[in-house]
Amino acid sequence: MSASPASSSSGNSEHHKILIVGGGTAGISVAHRIMRAIGNVGIAIIEPSEKHYYQPLWTLVGAGIFPREESERDEYSLIPSGVKWIKERAIDVKPERNVVKLEGGREVSYDYLVMATGLQLDWRKIKGLTEALGKDGVCSNYCYSLVEKTWEFISNFSGGTALFTQPNTPVKCGGAPQKIAYLAEDHFQISGIRDRVNMIFASANPSIFSVAKYAATLTKVIERKRIKTMFRHDIIAIDGEAKRATFQNLDTGATVDVDYDLLHVTPPMSAPDFIKQSALADGGGWVDVNKATLQHTRFANVFALGDCSNLPTSKTGAAIRKQSPVLVANLISQMRGESLAESYDGYTSCPLVTGYSSLVLAEFDYDLIPQESFPFDQSEERYSMYVFKKDILPQIYWKGMMKGLV
Numbered sequence: 001m002s003a004s005p006a007s008s009s010s011g012n013s014e015h016h017k018i019l020i021v022g023g024g025t026a027g028i029s030v031a032h033r034i035m036r037a038i039g040n041v042g043i044a045i046i047e048p049s050e051k052h053y054y055q056p057l058w059t060l061v062g063a064g065i066f067p068r069e070e071s072e073r074d075e076y077s078l079i080p081s082g083v084k085w086i087k088e089r090a091i092d093v094k095p096e097r098n099v100v101k102l103e104g105g106r107e108v109s110y111d112y113l114v115m116a117t118g119l120q121l122d123w124r125k126i127k128g129l130t131e132a133l134g135k136d137g138v139c140s141n142y143c144y145s146l147v148e149k150t151w152e153f154i155s156n157f158s159g160g161t162a163l164f165t166q167p168n169t170p171v172k173c174g175g176a177p178q179k180i181a182y183l184a185e186d187h188f189q190i191s192g193i194r195d196r197v198n199m200i201f202a203s204a205n206p207s208i209f210s211v212a213k214y215a216a217t218l219t220k221v222i223e224r225k226r227i228k229t230m231f232r233h234d235i236i237a238i239d240g241e242a243k244r245a246t247f248q249n250l251d252t253g254a255t256v257d258v259d260y261d262l263l264h265v266t267p268p269m270s271a272p273d274f275i276k277q278s279a280l281a282d283g284g285g286w287v288d289v290n291k292a293t294l295q296h297t298r299f300a301n302v303f304a305l306g307d308c309s310n311l312p313t314s315k316t317g318a319a320i321r322k323q324s325p326v327l328v329a330n331l332i333s334q335m336r337g338e339s340l341a342e343s344y345d346g347y348t349s350c351p352l353v354t355g356y357s358s359l360v361l362a363e364f365d366y367d368l369i370p371q372e373s374f375p376f377d378q379s380e381e382r383y384s385m386y387v388f389k390k391d392i393l394p395q396i397y398w399k400g401m402m403k404g405l406v
Contacts, residue, residue, distance in 0.1 A: 014086075016044040018331075019110035021090050021100060023047025025402070026116035026306030026320045028078050032404030033328040035080045044084040046100065046108070050075050053144055054397055056317060059176050059353060060390060062141040062150030062264075063183035070394075071144070078402055090117070093278045095299040112331060115280065115287045115304035119172055119315070122268040126167075129265060132240030137262040141180055142172075153262055154184050159196030160261030162188075163245060167268040168204035168234040172307050172315045175350040175362070177201075177266040178208065178218070184264075185225045186355040200258065202230040202247055210314075213370055214352070214362040217379045221354050230256075235265065271308045286310035291366070292343040294327040300334060303327050311346070313366055318349030321401050347371055351389040359385040 018034060020027045023045045031045055057071040079085050086108065092101035093115075099107045121142060123130050132138040137157075139150040162184060166177035181201050188194040201222070208222060208229070209215040222229060230247065233256065237246040245263060247256045270276070276285035280296065287304035288297045291311050296302035305323040307315040323344050330340040346366025353359050358381040363371045372378045378385070400406035 013106055013108075014044075015042075015109045016084070017042035017110070018044075018112045018114065019100060019108060020045045020114040020116055021093070022116035022118055022306075022308070023049065023075055023079065023085070024052065024116065024118045024306070025317050025397075026118070026324065027114070028052070028080075028402055029320065029324045029404050030114055030116060030305070030328055031083050032080050032402070033324055034331070035082065036404060037328060037332060040082040043080075043082075044086055044108070045079060046086045046088065046090050046102070047075060048087060048089040048103075050087075052078055054394060056173060056351075056389075056397075057394060058141045058144070058147045059173075059179045059183070061147045062139070062154070062180050063187065063356070064151040064155060065356075065390065068144060068147050073398070091274050093274065093280060095279050095296070095302055098301070111301065112335060113299075113302045114327070114331070115275070115302065115308055116306050117272050117275065117308045119170075119269040119307045120272045122169075122270055125268045126235055126265065127237035128240060129238050129267070132238045132263075133265075136240055136243060137260065138238065138240060138265065139263070140265045140267065141176060142267055150180065150264060154187055157184075157188070157193070157197070157262055159193055161198045161200065161259060162262040162264075163200045163202065163258060163260040164264045165235045165245070166201075166203035166205060166266050168250060169268040169270060170307075170315055171266055171269050173350070174314045174316075175209075175352045177203065177264075179353045180264055181227060182221060182225065182354045183356065184262075185227060190356075199225070199227045200230060201227050202233045202235065202245075202258070204232065204234040204250060206231055209352075209362070211362060211364050211368045211370065213379045214350075214360055217360050217381065218352065218354075221381070230258075238263070238265070269307075275308060280304075282310050284310065291346070293330050293340045294323060294344060295330060295334065295340060303331050303334075311344075313346040314348040314350060316348050316350060317397065317401070318363075319347065321406065322347045324404065345371075351385065351393070353386065353389060354381050355386075357383050357386055359383075359389050361385045361388070 089103040164181040233247040282288035329342040350362040
């Protein structure tokens with residue numbers, strides 16, 4: 001491994017002992033945990049955004065349950081006191097030189113680097129999508145500026161084909177593309193128009209869910225709700241004027257056109273471009289880390305967690321909650337020249353809302369083995385778990401996780 005921390009006498013204009021790239025869920029929780037464990041040893045966060053969003057709430061915003069403003073906080077209010085906020089965008093990282101380049105041209109050097117950038121949304125990889133978004137029934141819960149359009153189009157829908165998609169890439173909250181379909185179906189039932197709606201869930205995945213225990217329940221949900229499925233179909237184009245979506249069959253290569261009246265699109269996602277082009281990336285463009293220790297496979301003073309990493313688990317906030325303490329403990333061990341003793345087992349969680357009063361709480365590890373927290377069968381749809389998702393998890397997030405307490 002390449003691993004020598006930079007000297008503080010570097011010629012770069014700014015230097016920090018620990019540099020965190022990304023001020024989202026992962027970056028903020030790591031910063032708090034480091035501060036609590038060893039104090040302010042010289043920590044900085046690179047993050048250009050002035051607002052932070054609790055994105056799991058957007059499914060419920062799109063279903064008309066919450067206003068989008070409830071998901072928003074000021075970024076400055078979340079950064080630990082004493083941690084420097086570098087309010088710029090990172091555009092390059094040179095781990096062989098221990099520097100990160102900023103959009104304004106400056107380079108910031110570090111002794112230790114934590115990559116926590118999250119994903120980028122690749123809207124333009126679907127031809128015609130950017131032109132169609134927010135108009136004529138085309139919506140997405142994956143953007144704060146668009147999420148209210150989802151509820152506008154669902155609540156005003158009077159009949160026709162309602163199409164929901166999931167792309168052929170990893171996405172944050174892998175259950176979200178199907179959750180909004182279940183909620184929309186519930187609304188159509190309540191409003192008395194269900195029999196006038198043809199519902200389709202088109203997913204690039206081979207099945208409704210990767211864990212058999214939860215997939216069995218979700219298959220029954222789909223059957224009960226009369227939602228047609230198109231698995232192994234990846235959306236590649238939208239003709240907004242014709243209201244037509246084009247899919248590629250991933251098994252045969254053939255294309256299939258589907259006319260729609262309402263279309264909810266989950267965009268393709270990937271690691272940020274500057275990571276893809278850096279020495280930190282694996283063959284797929286993700287930050288290449290040991291899946292147990294979260295240390296980079298080639299640069300020992302670099303760690304990563306969350307959605308930008310190549311950890312082979314679902315990209316969720318719940319996964320970050322388990323990754324963060326492992327990363328911080330191992331980072332501190334690395335700083336002290338000790339062995340890295342903490343290990344992450346791939347735990348992740350997907351609270352799968354199946355209606356306005358029901359939820360399946362899926363929890364599992366790298367091996368797709370359920371790792372459930374409650375003393376009952378979590379594969380069953382439950383009102384209690386819906387309340388947990390709607391009312392309790394946001395409080396745990398803001399008051400616990402974002403302060404590095406849970």
